[in-house]
Amino acid sequence: MGANINIRVQNLEQPMDVAEYLFRRLHQIGVRSVHGLPGDYNLIALDYLPSCGLKWVGSVNELNAAYAADGYARVKEMGALITTFGVGELSAINGVAGAFSEHIPVVHIVGCPSTISQRNGMLLHHTLGNGDFNVFANMSAQISCEVAKLTNPVEIATQIDHALRVCYIRSRPIYIMLPTDMVQAKVEGARLNTPIDLSEPDNEPESEAYVVDVVLKYLRAAKNPVILVDACAIRHRVLDEVHDLIEKTNLPVFVTPMGKGAVNEEHPTYGGVYAGAGSSPPQAQEIVESSDLILTIGALKSDFNTAGFSYRTSQLNTIDLHSDHCVVKYSTYPGVQMRGVLRQVINQISASELNVQPSPVVENEVxxxxxxxxxxxxxxxxxxxxxxxxxxxxxxxxxxxxxxxxxxxxxxxxxxxxxxxxxxxxxxxxxxxxxxxxxxxxxxxxxxxxxxxxxxxxxxxxxxxxxxxxxxxxxxxxxxxxxxxxxxxxxxxxxxxxxxxxxxxxxxxxxxxxxxxxxxxxxxxxxxxxxxxxxxxxxxxxxxxxxxxxxxxxxxxxxxxxxxxxxxxxxxxxxx
Structure with a gap:
């Protein structure tokens, strides 16, 4: 077995420790500070942070660290969190669940017992005493879009790259289980010369073109269309498209409570916050709900985001664009992503084709x-x-x-x-x-x-x-x-x-x-x-x-x- 490992390592162009590879990938994606708490199962890994250009942020507890990684990701596009097996990761799980719920890309790295200890079912501290070393990863699987258990050096670099790509593209947490004996295992460091591809796959051209045609038809026919921007427009990074659409169409644009900050509120077509009966200014409710076509971008129609489900809009008058599907009135188009649709609509429409109604004036009414x-x-x-x-x-x-x-x-x-x-x-x-x-x-x-x-x-x-x-x-x-x-x-x-x-x-x-x-x-x-x-x-x-x-x-x-x-x-x- 040892000879096979040595042969594998000798065949690597640029042997690199797993911890270094993981942290350098985080740095490449834009992370500069890593939150968390030390524990004996992650200590050796933490030694690698400074040489990889990452600062360690020791929070006071894992829950706060998870909240902080969430806040960091909302400003920097990705956050990272390191905890220790069992006691540490479970303290963080509420914060990570919040990041999952709200579409926030957080990389949760958990230092765990060695693969040998796991294989032998050893009675170790921070376990439930039942020899099951997967129980906590199984919990986190429910609030992660990818679980990567780094147990085989041959696969680890590929696992890391794939997991980080999924975290970014889907804008949700991932869970990386890093055993103590894998921290210094060798992987191919030359892979770092090729950045992880973070681009979204393009829509299937015919499907996208069909949805775009339908959207354009309804937009051009509408008497008083409006745009409503919600949280997932922020989370899935289509704000450039949103602003280009606003500039191109001059349509009244509103945000939901979770969409606050998505739109330049000094723009002349900005009409305020639409949240049903809780709208601000109040006339925003009347304008949106009387519209015969509401183009929603990244909608999350939760109770608090709609002032207690007080929307009075019809799906018959709504086009919903999402990160992984689109809904035009009562027709759903799976797999057609909003970015491509938005870009095509922007390219093909002009304000002169639309019935543009005035937006309400929004002021700070002190x-x-x-x-x-x-x-x-x-x-x-x-x-x-x-x-x-x-x-x-x-x-x-x-x-x-x-x-x-x-x-x-x-x-x-x-x-x-x-x-x-x-x-x-x-x-x-x-x-x-x-x-x-x-x-x-x-x-x-x-x-x-x-x-x-x-x-x-x-x-x-x-x-x-x-x-x-x-x-x-x-x-x-x-x-x-x-x-x-x-x-x-x-x-x-x-x-x-x-x-x-x-x-x-x-x-x-x-x-x-x-x-x-x-x-x-x-x-x-x-x-x-x-x-x-x-x-x-x-x-x-x-x-x-x-x-x-x-x-x-x-x-x-x-x-x-x-x-x-x-x-x-x-x-x-x-x-x-």
Whole structure:
């Protein structure tokens, strides 16, 4: 056996250790920082990171690390996470599941016991004691678009390349199981001279041409067509096509809550957020629902994304373009991907052929929502945030008031919005903020990273603040202090004990976690003091981590949250 291995290695043009090969491939794809926690089954692999141009980010726990890899991927197009077998990977599994749900490409690398230990069924720590070393990989298979068990050096390089391609193309997590005795096994390093092909396969020409013809026919015949852009347009990287289509057609364009940031909101045809009854501005609902042709791009029609399934649109008036199929009215075309269809439609259509209706004017309605009270209200805050934001900011909103409030915020151009509307794991945004801020720093982009998180949510993942401080990241963090889990209060139990939280001295955590000399802290309780902060040039410059306690009333919530919570409560109460 040993002789065969030696012959194989001698025949390699450029022998390279598996860990080095894997990490160099990650670097080629654009990853610069790898999140995770050390464990004895991954320690040797971690030694290879620096020489491969990758920075190690030791998070405070695996769940936060998974959230951070998710946030990193949303800014950099791919994130990576390393955990240890069993105890580490299971702590991360909720965060990885969220990335799967929301179409985020995260590479989850799990250091595991050696192939010899697995073959012999040894009773090792971090196992269930039953000799089954596949049980955790089987769990992760449900939330991964590819599982690669690196057990045979002959196949490993091919497995890695294939898995990374699938991760990127399908924009979902992959799971890589790396046994300790495979870390230094040899593979063909010369393969690195050929980058992984990350291009999507072209549509079958006849199928694509047919769908394009049908789409063009309906677009040209429509009396008041509109475009609706959703999350998967972002996740599957067709925003260039989206903007070219907007420029070519001048059609009114709307985004869903999960599609916030997909469209330049300063464009004259931008009409706001369409979310059924929760639309902002409200006239967006009337325009979309009265349209005789809605062209949706990357739709994810979940409950929170539709304000409690409050869409009042007909499939008979809808064309849905997706990453792996298209639906024109009631006809489905499997395997026809939206990128090719969009590009052909752009090439073949002109605005003069279309009935172009005006879009509603979208403004940050600060004055309209200003009252005489000093209290900071949800209705006033979110339009005011729109005036505070700058071009190319990265804005993270937590499940709850922030996710719904941001619907009423008109963005400057180039803003990237991060939210977890579908998976909705409370606390996600704090880890995601760390990952997003790190991605911006890795790009040397100078982009500000701004987080809005509720006090209840912040308590779940507050420790990740320490990672931000250690990495010298410079996010602006607004903790909305409104006494507990607001979204749950509005769904059920406004005064219920289970929706209450402990009153923390939140800004004191900055000092506890090591930021006393490098970060700034603020407590804001009135509109006037918030106005002063948001107009302060030093605060706007964001040259250090800035932590803001933002005090708001307990029983106040964005109008869209109240509406969606009512719909959610009704859905929860439904019986056969």
């Amino acid at each position: 004055a309209k929502n200003l009252d005489d009270s000093p209290i900071i209200t949800q209705a006033w805050l979110w339009p005011r945030v729109g005036q505070f934001l700058q071009k190319k900011d990265i804005v993270i909103t937590e499940t709850g008031t922030a996710n719904f409030g941001i619907w009423d915020t008109k963005f400057p151009s180039g803003v990237t919005a991060l939210s977890q509307v579908l998976w909705g794991s409370i606390g996600w945004s704090v880890g995601a903020c760390q990952g997003a801020a790190l991605a911006a720093a890795d790009d040397n982009s100078g982009r500000r990273t701004i987080l809005f998180v509720g006090d209840g949510s912040f308590q779940l993942t507050a420790q990740e603040l320490s990672t931000m401080i250690r990495l010298k990241l410079k996010p602006i963090i607004f903790v909305i202090c409104n006494d507990g889990f607001t979204i749950e209060r509005f769904i059920h139990g406004m005064e219920a004990e289970y929706n209450d939280i402990s009153n923390w001295d939140f800004k004191a955590l900055v000092d506890v976690f090591g930021g006393s000399k490098t970060a700034k802290k603020f407590a804001v309780k009135t509109k006037e003091s918030l106005e002063q902060l948001l107009t302060d040039p030093t605060f706007n410059a964001a040259e250090c981590l800035q932590f803001v306690e933002l005090y708001m009333p307990k029983e106040d919530a964005p109008r869209a949250l109240i509406m969606t919570a009512e719909a959610s409560a009704k859905n929860n109460a439904k019986k056969d």
